[in-house]
Amino acid sequence: MQIELLKGHGSGNDFLIIDEITNHYTFSEKDRVNLAKLLCNRETELGADGILFVMNSDHADAKMRVFNADGSEASMCGNGLRLVARFICELQEKNEAVIETMKADLKVGKRDEIFPNIHTYQVEISPVLFDVKALPLNWTKPVLVNEEIPGISDELKFTALAVPNPHLIAIVETEQLNSDLQKELSEELNRPNDICPDGVNVSFVKPLGFGAIYVRTFERGVGFTNACGTAMSASSLVTCLQGLNEYESVIQVYNNGGKVQCVVHHQAGDYNIDLIGNATYLYRAAVTIDIKKEAFTVTSKQELSEQQSYEKLQTEVQRLLKEKM
Numbered sequence: 001m002q003i004e005l006l007k008g009h010g011s012g013n014d015f016l017i018i019d020e021i022t023n024h025y026t027f028s029e030k031d032r033v034n035l036a037k038l039l040c041n042r043e044t045e046l047g048a049d050g051i052l053f054v055m056n057s058d059h060a061d062a063k064m065r066v067f068n069a070d071g072s073e074a075s076m077c078g079n080g081l082r083l084v085a086r087f088i089c090e091l092q093e094k095n096e097a098v099i100e101t102m103k104a105d106l107k108v109g110k111r112d113e114i115f116p117n118i119h120t121y122q123v124e125i126s127p128v129l130f131d132v133k134a135l136p137l138n139w140t141k142p143v144l145v146n147e148e149i150p151g152i153s154d155e156l157k158f159t160a161l162a163v164p165n166p167h168l169i170a171i172v173e174t175e176q177l178n179s180d181l182q183k184e185l186s187e188e189l190n191r192p193n194d195i196c197p198d199g200v201n202v203s204f205v206k207p208l209g210f211g212a213i214y215v216r217t218f219e220r221g222v223g224f225t226n227a228c229g230t231a232m233s234a235s236s237l238v239t240c241l242q243g244l245n246e247y248e249s250v251i252q253v254y255n256n257g258g259k260v261q262c263v264v265h266h267q268a269g270d271y272n273i274d275l276i277g278n279a280t281y282l283y284r285a286a287v288t289i290d291i292k293k294e295a296f297t298v299t300s301k302q303e304l305s306e307q308q309s310y311e312k313l314q315t316e317v318q319r320l321l322k323e324k325m
Contacts, residue, residue, distance in 0.1 A: 001288070001289045001290075001291065002286065002287070002288050002289070002299075003018060003023075003025065003035075003286070003287055003289060004018075004019070004023060004284070004285070004286050005017065005018060005039075005046070005284070005285045005286070005287060006019070006087070006281060006283075006284050006285075007046070007048065007281070007282045007283050007284075007285065008083045008086075008279065008280055008281045008282055009079070009083075009226075009257070009278075009280050009282065009310075010078070010079030010080065010082045010083055010227070010229060010260075010277055010278060010279060010280070011079055011226060011227035011229070011232075011255055011257040011258045011259070011260055011277055011278065012225075012226030012227055012255070012256065012257020012258055012314075013049055013077075013079035013080070013225050013226055013227045013228060013229065013257060014048045014049055014226075014282070015048050015049060015050050015051065015052045015077075015079075015080050015083060016039055016040065016046060016048045016050075016051045016052070017051075017052045017054060017083060017084070017087060018035075018051060018052070018053050018054065019054050019087070020053060020054060020055045020056070021054060021055065021056055021062065021091070022091070027053070031291065032051070032053065032065070032067055032073075033067065033071040034071070034291050034294075035051060035067070035289070035291075036050060036051045036067035036068065036069060036070075036071045037069070037070065037071045038289070038291070038294055038295075038296060039051065039287070039289075039296065040068075040069035041069070042069075044296070045298050046285070046287070046296075046298070048069065049068070049069055049219075049222055049225055050066055050067055050068045050069055050074070050077070050080065050222070051066070051067045052064060052065075052066055052077075052080045052083060052084055053065040053066075053067070054084055054087055054088070057099075057100040059100065059105070060097075060098040060099060060100040060105050061088055061092060061094075061097040061098050061099065062084065062088045062097070062099055062100070063099070063100040063101075064077075064080070064081060064084045064099050064100070064101055065102070066080050068219075068220075068221035068222050069221070069222055070221045070222070072220075072221040073102075074165060074220075074221070075101070075102040075103050075164045075165055076101050076102065076103065076125075076163070076164055076165050076230055077165075077228075077229060077230065078123060078125055078228070078229020078230045078232070078233055078275045079227060079228065079229035079277070080229070081099060081101070081106065081108065081123040081229065081275075082108075082121040082123050082229070082275070082277055082278070082279040083279045084099055084108075085097060085099065085108035085109070085110075085121040085122075085123055085279065086110075086119055086121050086279035088108075089108070089109070089110055089121075095109055095110045096108070096109040096110075097109070099123075102164070103127065103164040104126055104127055104164070106123060106124040106125075106126060107123075107124045108121060108122065108123045108124065109121065109122050110122075111276055114259070114260070114261065114276060114277060114278060114313075115278075115309070115310075115312070115313040115316075116309065116312075117309035118278045118280065118306075118309050118310055118313060119278060119279050119280065119281075119306070120276065120277065120278060120279070121276070121277070121279045122274050122275065122276045123229075123274075123275050124272060124273075124274065124275075125163055125229070125230060125233040125234075125272065125273040125274070125275050126163075126272040126273070127162075127163075127164055127272075128161060128162070128163050128234075128237065128270070128271040128272060128273070129161065129162040129163075129164065130143045130145070130160070130161050131143065131162075132144055132160055134162040134164070134166070135160055135161075135162050135166035135167075135196065135198070135200060136166075136196075136197060136198060137160050137166070137168075137195065137196055137200070138194055138195055138196075138197070139160070139195075143160070144158060144159060144160040145159050145160075145241065146158075146159055146241075146242065149168075149195065151195075152185050152188070152189070152195065153170075153181065153185055155176070155181075156170040156172065156176070156181075157170065157171070158170050159238045159241065160200075161234055161237070161238075163230045163233055163234045163237075163273070165201060165220075165230045165231075166196070166198070166199075166200045166201060166220070167200065167201045167202075167203060167230065167231055167234040167235075168189070168196075168200050168201070168202050168203070169203050169205060169231075169234055169235050169238045170202075170203070170204055170205065171205050171206075171207065171238070171239070171242065171244070172204045172205065172206055173206070174206060174325055176204065177204055177206055177214075177216065177325075182202060182204050182216065182218060183218065183224070185202065186202040186218035187218075189202060190218075190220055190221075198220075199220040199221070200220055201217055201218065201219050201220050201228060201230070201231050202217065202218045203215055203216065203217040203218075203228070203231045203234070203235050204216050204217075205235045205238065205239065206325065207239065207244050208252075208254065208324045208325070209324070210244070210245065211245060211246075211249065211250070211251055211252060212251065212252040212253075212254065212324075213235060213236065213239055213244075213245070213251065213252075213253055213254070214253075214254045214255065214321065214324070214325065215227070215228075215231060215232050215235045215253055215254070215255050216255065216256065217231040217232075217255075219231070225257075226255060226256045226257025226258075227255035227256065227257040227258070227260070229260070229275050229277075232253045232255065232260055232262060232275065233262055233273040233275050234273075235253070236251045236253060236262035236264050236273060237264045237271060237273060239251070240264045240266070245264075247264050247265065247266045248263065248264070248265065248266075249263065250262075250263055251263070251264070254317055254320065254321060257314070258277075258278065258310065258313050258314050258317050259277070259313065259317050260275060260276060260277030260278075261274075261275075261276040261277065262274065262275055262276070263276075278310060278313070280306045280307060280309075280310050281304050281306050282303070282304060282306070282307055283301055283302055283303045283304055284301070284302045284304070285298055285300060285301045285302070286298070286299045286300045286301075287299060
């Protein structure tokens with residue numbers, strides 16, 4: 001099997017993009033799982049947090065399916081969606097598009113640069129659900145908003161929401177960020193357990209002043225990543241719920257991979273979030289794959305130069321975080 005790939009990242013959250021629209025590939029569900037496990041392995045020449053399969057849709061401009069490095073499928077990925085937004089907008093020569101995802105059709109579009117010479121796209125994060133059954137989360141109440149979870153931590157309060165990926169969000173202090181607490185409780189909630197039977201993304205959020213936050217996320221099926229788009233969106237919403245930030249205002253969201261901007265909308269009891277950030281391409285490659293032998297060979301690779309601009313953003317972000325944290 002021969003496949004052409006495009007590797008890119010959103011906020012340092014990196015993905016292999018497989019274009020099924022112009023290449024007319026045919027994959028079984030087992031193929032998708034195996035490809036994710038094989039190509040995303042960090043010990044190989046490629047490696048990534050996941051694969052974005054870009055497909056035709058019968059009602060939207062395109063369809064996105066996201067497979068994590070462990071072969072599990074994610075219902076959404078905000079950082080990945082920005083890459084797909086760019087791919088489709090450039091392919092179809094338009095500035096706005098609608099992308100079909102597992103749970104919703106989402107509006108995306110090209111936006112002004114978040115930093116000089118960085119391709120920037122806005123994507124819709126929706127639906128937002130607080131019903132614990134949507135995660136699922138075994139809890140004694142219909143929702144979990146800023147409460148302790150007995151047996152998990154006696155020093156943190158969590159808010160649970162699905163966007164539509166499942167998230168647990170905790171507002172923390174710097175000392176808690178610097179401890180092993182997040183790693184320990186995240187690993188507990190992502191192995192067989194009675195609280196989150198399907199696992200959950202766990203984010204620690206440190207306010208950096210009004211209109212700015214830092215977010216670090218342990219992603220279900222991946223572990224710690226540079227950034228998680230849906231987690232940064234959910235975290236922004238939680239800070240609005242707690243009065244730390246305002247609805248309808250731009251929130252600067254910093255992460256280990258860089259930064260994004262979020263705007264939380266609240267109308268008629270419903271929430272949705274705009275996630276605005278980079279869609280940076282790293283390289284194009286062609287690979288020959290032997291699924292049976294669980295092996296592949298990179299037959300060609302073309303490095304791109306966009307990362308140089310993004311590294312300037314990262315340097316600026318690291319300087320700011322040292323000042324704030």
